[in-house]
Amino acid sequence: MMTNQRVVGIETEYGVALDPDTEVGAIPNLRHTPEGLSVVTAQAVRSWQASLRPDGRAIGWDWEGEDPLNDLRGTRLDRASADPTMLTDDPHRFAPASSEAHSAEDDTFSVQELVGQSSPMLTNVVMTNGGRFYVDHAHPEYSTPEVLTARDAVVWDVAGEHVARRAMKVAASYGSPIALYKNNTDSKGLAYGSHENYLLAREVPFALLRDCLVPFLVTRPVICGAGRVGIGKNSETCGFQMSQRADFVGDLVGLQTTFNRPIVNTRDESHAGSKWRRLHVINGDANRFPGSILAKVASSRAWLAALEAAWKTAHSAPPIEGLFLDCDPVEAGWQVSHDIDFVTTLRCADGRERSALEWQWAAANTVADFLHSQDRDVLLADALTDALTWVDTVRMLREDPVAAARRVEWVAKRTIFQALSERIPGGWSSAKLAALDIQWADLRPGLSPVDKLRAKGHVEDVAPATEIIMAATQPPTGTRAKVRGNAVTHRKDLVAASWTSLVVRAGWDRLQRIELRDPFSNESLTS
Structure with missing residues (x-):
């Protein structure tokens, strides 16, 4: 139901x-x-x-x-x-x-x-x-x-x-x-999560859900990554990437959340009746930008709305099978996060090679068109609004860098940190940039650069x-x-x-x- x-x-x-x-x-x-x-x-x-x-x-x-x-x-x-x-x-x-995780001291004790x-x-x-x-x-x-x-x-x-x-x-x-x-990591190998939960009809087969989710979640950091200084679990390579979480995702499907983290988590606690499942998404970033949270949730809701509508009307996938990945999804997730200039591409089932941005653009528009074609009694509330938010976010990334920097956190963070890396000794390897990365997430009032950006109107208010x-x-x-x-x-x-x-x-x-x-x-x- x-x-x-x-x-x-x-x-x-x-x-x-x-x-x-x-x-x-x-x-x-x-x-x-x-x-x-x-x-x-x-x-x-x-x-x-x-x-x-x-x-x-x-x-x-x-x-x-x-x-x-x-x-x-x-x-x-x-x-x-x-x-x-x-x-x-x-x-x-x-x-x-x-x-x-590793303890820095041998004299540990239980809580x-x-x-x-x-x-x-x-x-x-x-x-x-x-x-x-x-x-x-x-x-x-x-x-x-x-x-x-x-x-x-x-x-x-x-x-x-x-x-x-x-x-x-x-x-x-x-x-x-x-x-x-x-944030999601201390950049020294320790990671912690920001998990999303979406109620979903259990009648949608898990295999279909998995196949549709994988390419979407692999490329989603493009529109909602929080940005991170350092590449690799322990920041062993200098540089900047879209997602704080991506380097810690190492499996395709699994029940675990704290080790060998999967793209699709299978924890099944619906906290509701038997007709529901709770989709537990564990590979997203904790965002300080409200617009990034909006893009993250709206795009996911639109993707799931298309999946449910297609299953309800035709017991099939929505028209996105050509966008399924014809490459290793785990490695693709690392690649997407590290490729902040969209230079490399992902091989898709329809034979085309797409950058992560091109993938998101194709997916957002396909889903928006599909949802618009459905009878209103099939659609979930706000499905079209969610899809348009998704389309608008990708459009900003393609056409309007200023607007994108107000909504998409990694874009704003990269702009600021890139300028700093060109002025300070050591560039991306500078300890100052690593410290500023942590300070970005600091919730003590007035200490984070995000607070200063918000005060100047450079962060979109939802x-x-x-x-x-x-x-x-x-x-x-x-x-x-x-x-x-x-x-x-x-x-x-x-x-x-x-x-x-x-x-x-x-x-x-x-x-x-x-x-x-x-x-x-x-x-x-x-x-």
Whole structure:
């Protein structure tokens, strides 16, 4: 069964460090590690969220129904065989960081050794805006509430930056100053994710979904890459590339998210009824430019809308099979990110060689034309708007560099960094450029070049700042996030919540779980 709407959500893991302006001895040694600082961050958000309720209680996470080992391909990975990093459903133990990461010190320790015996149970918090904040793989993570439009996805994703700033402020007031960064790598081999989630009809065959997704996701950094100084996981080659994530993607299809990362992730937690699957996209960048987030989500929604419409009307693929890649997709992904001048080409199934920009131009226009030809009862809401946003973004890249630099983050970043590389000793190998790359992602107010660009009007605004600030505490309308967020704010009997439930007190020592299985239901629930 199809719906005329699509639920979207974005999860962002933030980079975290001790505030560079703080002396190491100023806070307990146990908190100097990323794990410890992540706990500090999550506890700061938990404390802030508790202050928003009249009873001063934070609302914890309901772990019932979590299943990170279920696979879209119709299988389920045995828990004993799973890599420890995949076990994100244990309320008493944190999933470790990527197995590819290296500790700089031998005297490591578990997060459970922190003062206060911190655990996922004590650091997860359900927010008044319907989202979630927690520690995941040694990083603080913000998950937006469910939204129905690409624009709202931008609003609630950028609202997470305000949540991060609030966390830094609260942590500093407790004597634990931290700095948070919205990026995907520390350029020293450590990577962390920004994952998108799209509700999709399960009746669309996985094989068709996979075949259509691969070329789209391989070339998508052209319109939404965040830009990165350094090439290779450890920045072993000097230079600049489109995507922060691309060098860490090393497989075609897989369930894993922290090692040998796949182009198409098969994690199958729909957090909805059996007719739905949640498409979990893990190879995108964390963006500071709202326009890049818009392009990323709108293009993905348009691509999926064309796929669903084609399957619903003809049980076939949309007319994009000629754009399938006739080359190694993983290597193509690296090539696309590294080829910032669109010099090299990708061999396609129709026999043509296309640069990544030409591929995106052909795909955007094909999808827009296809969606325009469909009966309106077949189309998803906003499908044509999403397609036109996609077309417009690629057009900017082809014809209007000034407009493109306001929307597409990697373009603006490259322009600035290219000019600097030509003036400073060492060029792209300069430590100053590497440091500025990290500073670009710095969420401390006023320290990032992005803040300065925005103040000068050089960054496209998707929504007013006041709306984004409100979204840090207020839920969106149109989905069950409204019910969840309102419950967190107002229900005195609420104990915990999840994407699909509210847990309330039903007596002195009894609890009751209220199901929220329908993601499109936003009817109020009274206590």
